[in-house]
Amino acid sequence: MATVHHWTGLEARALRLALRLSVRAFAERLGLAVATISKWEKLRSATEPRPDTQAILDTALGRADASVHLRFETLLSEMAGPGQVAAGRRVTAAGPRTWEYESWTDDLDRAVVALSRQNFTFAESLLGRWLNRFTAAAVLDDTGLYLYARSTALLGDLKRDQGAVLGPLSARHSYTGARSIFTQLDIPRRVAQLDLSLAVVAEMSGDLEASARTYETLAVDDRLSRRDRARARLWVGTALSKDGNHDYATRVMQAATREFEDLAEPDDWSVAHQKLALARRGVGDLTQALHFIDIARSSGSSDSPMQRVRLDTAHGHILLSDAATRDDGLRVLGQAARTAAQYGLVHQLRSIESIKASSEGPPGASPTVIRETNA
Secondary structure, three states: OEEEEEOOOOHHHHHHHHOOOOHHHHHHHOOOOOOHHHHHHHHHHOOOOOOHHHHHHHHHHOOOOOOHHHHHHHHHHHOOOOOOOOHHHOEEOOOOOOHHHHHHHHHHHHHHHHHHHHOOOOOOOOHHHHHOOOHHHHHHHHHHHHHHHHHHHHHHHHHHOOOOOOOOOOOHHHHHHHHHHHHHHHHHHHHHHHHHHHHHHHOOOOOEEEHHHHHHOOOOOOOHHHHHHHHHHHHHHHHHHHHHOOOHHHHHHHHHHHHHHOOOOOOHHHHHHHHHHHHHOOOOOOHHEEEEHHHHHHHHOOOOHHHHHHHHHHHEEEEEEEEHHHHHHHHHHHHHHHHHHHHHHHOOOOOOOHHHHHHOOOOOOOOOOOOOOOO
């Protein structure tokens, strides 16, 4: 519903028209002289009602139903003219209406789908229409704050997938903001999920020890669902593997894989085998690495360009480890690079380029570790 911070004749005229009253009927409704209303009508924004009359107008607007408010806001928008700034009318919307909450929720569901397909432009437009509209948390009730926090968390996912990890417009910044609101709302599960996302950001920025410790804590955190705890356990393994502790990483990942099988989560099960493949490659066990990557490629969903890039990158990385399959590895990495470039997957593209550059280095050079995004 609209709130008028300071009435002028312009806002008063818009209210009269929204109520569909004549000048005389409007004067009677407010208990004022017809001459006073006529003066407002003539001078509009050049005149201001007295303080006591301001309160009368506040009451009249506050008692009006939703249809009147909608007409009032529409009329003010039309009266403003093309060059007038809305703030100059000193009128703001007090917060989302019920139907706006429903639309906001629908847009969040659409944004989740868009992110799963790496349609970043559409996802950002869906999130931006709400985050840009309701920038001041003070105008939102608990439902609005919840939707605002969810939007901010999804914006963090978008930034993470684009490789924007640190800085004022980064995944970390968005996740931290969303976590603060969920803490204020006292929703422990959402807070723990944001802790998990922040650990992913730490891992992506190279802080493997800290991220592994956080994953270990969250893997047994009852605030999280069983699936989220299994994902945390899997990501303990990825951090350990990136840090060179491949054997223990394999054991941890296999425990997570069994959880995903019990939970009937094929996509997570596929991702777990992909990460197991990379861990076995890290210790030179190419037979097992190829075995696990084949399982990953034959299971799970192929709808996500991100996951296709990850699978092709992991597969190509393993093939490059054997001179006999090097050409095949370069071909698979080339396909992964084309997909990553098509969908703007900057972080994944850098990883592919790093792997290819490492493969062209001198014999005996240290192998490159894939720095992919956990999700």
